[in-house]
Amino acid sequence: MGKFKNIIIIIILASVIGVGAAFLFSQKTASSEDKPLTAEELVELSIDTDIITTNLASASNFAVVQFNIALDNKKTKEETENRTSEVRAAIISTVAGFTKEELVSKDGIATLEEQLTAKLNDMLDKGHVERVLVTEFKVQ
Structure with a gap:
């Protein structure tokens, strides 16, 4: 026992x-x-778009924008780079859906970043977009 x-x-x-x-x-x-990612890792996993000019939903207004898109891994970055034209089209359609007043409002840029993050995530097959930042922004 x-x-x-x-x-x-x-x-x-x-x-x-x-x-x-x-x-x-x-x-x-x-x-x-x-x-949190280091500065080097952020650079390695992010993409800067070209400067994009597009009309806005409000009459006679346009925006000049550029974005930094942070991705979750290298494969997602590669896929996003291969889909440059789709990314550009998503940016144009998203920005063009805003009026000048919406974009220059208190939460305008944050709303634009959120909508663009969601739209890009829907487009990707591999991985996901961590965040989208507006790096250049002019509205006329």
């Missing part, structure tokens, strides 16, 4: 140690994934 008790205790201790090690390992992995 004593040997059986010792075996049970050893099995329980091994299980507790194993579960504890797995928990610590998963915490360490999760914290390393949440770490």
